[in-house]
Amino acid sequence: MTEPESTAAPVPAYTGPSRVLSGVQPSGALHLGNYLGALTKFVALQDQTECFFCVVDLHAITVWQDPAKLTAQTREIAAAYLAAGVDPAKAAIFPQSAVRAHAELAWIFNCVARLGWLDRMTQFKEKSGKHKERSSVGLYTYPVLQAADILVYKATQVPVGEDQKQHLELTRDIAAKFNNDFSAPGFFPLTEPLIEGPGARVMSLRDGAAKMSKSDPSDNSRINLMDDADAIAQKIRRAKTDPEPLPEGLEDLKPRPEADNLVGIYAALAGVTKAEVLLQYGGRGFGDFKPALADLAVAVMGPIGERMRRLMDDPAEIDKVLRAGAERAQAVAEPVIEETKRLVGFWPG
Numbered sequence: 001m002t003e004p005e006s007t008a009a010p011v012p013a014y015t016g017p018s019r020v021l022s023g024v025q026p027s028g029a030l031h032l033g034n035y036l037g038a039l040t041k042f043v044a045l046q047d048q049t050e051c052f053f054c055v056v057d058l059h060a061i062t063v064w065q066d067p068a069k070l071t072a073q074t075r076e077i078a079a080a081y082l083a084a085g086v087d088p089a090k091a092a093i094f095p096q097s098a099v100r101a102h103a104e105l106a107w108i109f110n111c112v113a114r115l116g117w118l119d120r121m122t123q124f125k126e127k128s129g130k131h132k133e134r135s136s137v138g139l140y141t142y143p144v145l146q147a148a149d150i151l152v153y154k155a156t157q158v159p160v161g162e163d164q165k166q167h168l169e170l171t172r173d174i175a176a177k178f179n180n181d182f183s184a185p186g187f188f189p190l191t192e193p194l195i196e197g198p199g200a201r202v203m204s205l206r207d208g209a210a211k212m213s214k215s216d217p218s219d220n221s222r223i224n225l226m227d228d229a230d231a232i233a234q235k236i237r238r239a240k241t242d243p244e245p246l247p248e249g250l251e252d253l254k255p256r257p258e259a260d261n262l263v264g265i266y267a268a269l270a271g272v273t274k275a276e277v278l279l280q281y282g283g284r285g286f287g288d289f290k291p292a293l294a295d296l297a298v299a300v301m302g303p304i305g306e307r308m309r310r311l312m313d314d315p316a317e318i319d320k321v322l323r324a325g326a327e328r329a330q331a332v333a334e335p336v337i338e339e340t341k342r343l344v345g346f347w348p349g
């Protein structure tokens with residue numbers, strides 16, 4: 001027998017509680033893009049709804065990770081969450097691999113998702129480059145595991161940067177197909193991505209057309225969470241710009257990617273809009289704007305780096321947070337995976 005046809009008929013909406021899940025890979029030092037695109041949103045959401053923030057170590061190993069470093073990097077991401085202001089009394093902070101239900105649901109979703117859907121994923125194309133056949137199979141099914149991370153908590157909202165948009169669309173497709181195929185309307189929610197704001201796509205300080213990224217070989221392209229005040233200020237001073245003063249209006253910013261990026265970073269750090277930044281700095285040159293941005297970045301990022309360093313001096317304390325978070329996450333994920341298995345028809349039914 002073949003799988004059920006999808007129906008065009010309206011299906012009942014998900015009616016469960018609102019929940020938030022997101023994750024960060026322990027695959028290198030975190031940077032300003034991760035902070036503005038993800039961590040600041042985690043902090044804001046923890047007061048509004050039940051939150052789960054994982055360190056996605058299963059995702060990290062889709063490319064080679066030195067085992068000795070992976071453990072330390074997992075603690076480092078947890079320290080970044082804490083240093084940014086995530087409160088473990090409010091939100092569960094945990095390693096993905098500590099909750100087995102993620103991997104179990106990912107397998108089921110591997111059998112729901114279609115090859116054609118994964119073939120369209122741009123991140124796989126970017127990461128596998130010219131040598132697709134030498135990439136791990138895990139790298140290919142990476143977005144399916146991401147869907148499992150989200151849906152094993154029936155998360156209704158996922159705060160992420162813009163680069164994750166396509167993965168979130170796939171998550172919705174998988175949820176809809178599962179609900180349809182297993183006659184379980186509204187079982188998994190159609191999760192909403194939370195992407196808005198000027199920090200959703202922070203670009204490289206050296207190239208306004210490239211995303212700020214852990215994997216950029218130039219350290220000057222990004223501000224790392226652990227950079228000290230001097231390094232932050234110097235990187236902003238050296239950031240690529242053009243010779244024109246800042247424009248008065250947003251329209252004139254669009255064709256100037258480097259200027260647009262710095263204005264966006266200022267706006268996100270200050271919690272204002274880009275238009276508001278231009279109201280203050282429009283008509284002024286980078287000689288004025290860069291020092292102001294450097295002061296702001298040092299004021300916001302400096303204390304986070306310091307807190308991270310302090311937290312990392314006490315790995316036992318971080319482990320306590322991760323253990324307690326994993327327990328809380330497990331308590332929510334376990335009934336969802338059990339019910340999913342029952343719907344699929346696994347023994348004992």
Ligand code: TYM
Binds near residue numbers: 025038162
């Ligand atoms: P990762 O580890 O690459 O990045 C973590 C978060 O940081 C955001 N981000 C950015 N935001 C703005 N500007 C940038 N330059 C920038 N670079 C990174 C990312 O969008 C992300 O929100 N696949 C995910 C991890 C993941 C996940 C999940 C996320 C696994 N399972 C479930 C949400 C829900 C990733 O690789 O993120």
